[in-house]
Amino acid sequence: MVKCLFCGFETGEQSFKLLKGSWIFRFYSMEIVIFPRCRGVFNYYRGVSPQMGRVSEFTVRIWPKVR
Numbered sequence: 014m015v016k017c018l019f020c021g022f023e024t025g026e027q028s029f030k031l032l033k034g035s036w037i038f039r040f041y042s043m044e045i046v047i048f049p050r051c052r053g054v055f056n057y058y059r060g061v062s063p064q065m066g067r068v069s070e071f072t073v074r075i076w077p078k079v080r
């Protein structure tokens with residue numbers, strides 16, 4: 014589950030629409046996605062951390078900065 018940083022709505026990854034990507038950033042794949050519900054735009058990272066040894070995913074708010 015991914016929680017939207019803008020409206021707080023929690024949903025599956027598939028609900029986010031890919032805008033650009035993906036790129037490999039260290040051990041993560043990085044995508045720019047939009048959440049159609051509130052049109053918030055994120056960096057979405059997903060990868061297996063070598064330290065943790067498990068899948069982690071997180072989002073970084075990139076636009077809009079202020080609501």
Ligand SMILES: [Zn+2]
Pocket residue numbers: 017018019020021022048050051052053
């Ligand atoms: Zn949202």
